[in-house]
Amino acid sequence: MQILQPPDWLPPRGYSNGVLTELRPGSRLVFVGGQIGWNAQQRFESDDFAQQTRQALINVAAILAEGGGRPEHITRLTWYVTDRDEYVASYAAIGAHYREIIGRHFPAMTAVQVAALVEARAKVEIEATAVIPA
Numbered sequence: 001m002q003i004l005q006p007p008d009w010l011p012p013r014g015y016s017n018g019v020l021t022e023l024r025p026g027s028r029l030v031f032v033g034g035q036i037g038w039n040a041q042q043r044f045e046s047d048d049f050a051q052q053t054r055q056a057l058i059n060v061a062a063i064l065a066e067g068g069g070r071p072e073h074i075t076r077l078t079w080y081v082t083d084r085d086e087y088v089a090s091y092a093a094i095g096a097h098y099r100e101i102i103g104r105h106f107p108a109m110t111a112v113q114v115a116a117l118v119e120a121r122a123k124v125e126i127e128a129t130a131v132i133p134a
Contacts, residue, residue, distance in 0.1 A: 081111060
């Protein structure tokens, strides 16, 4: 097992941003912990839902890259949102950001509304699983 941490990011407290494990020689599985819309210095640059989603997706892609993966290797995404209506109202902008960062790759996804996220300003948290082929 290898912990995935982009070198220019502040370290997380009490968790790992990502973990890589080998399934069989050359085939790797990456688990990306929930990523929110803050930057590598753990600062929010926006309170806009779509912009936070964009940053969370950038974060997912950065951790995946640390394990040698690319967005097309993602097999599952789970989205936790604090406001379903704000999420739905942002579909167009979220779609544009998603295509910019992930492309036209559509893994299994779940979106769940939650009462709150641990970071008070966070509006969305996204976790991912990816299989990196041999």
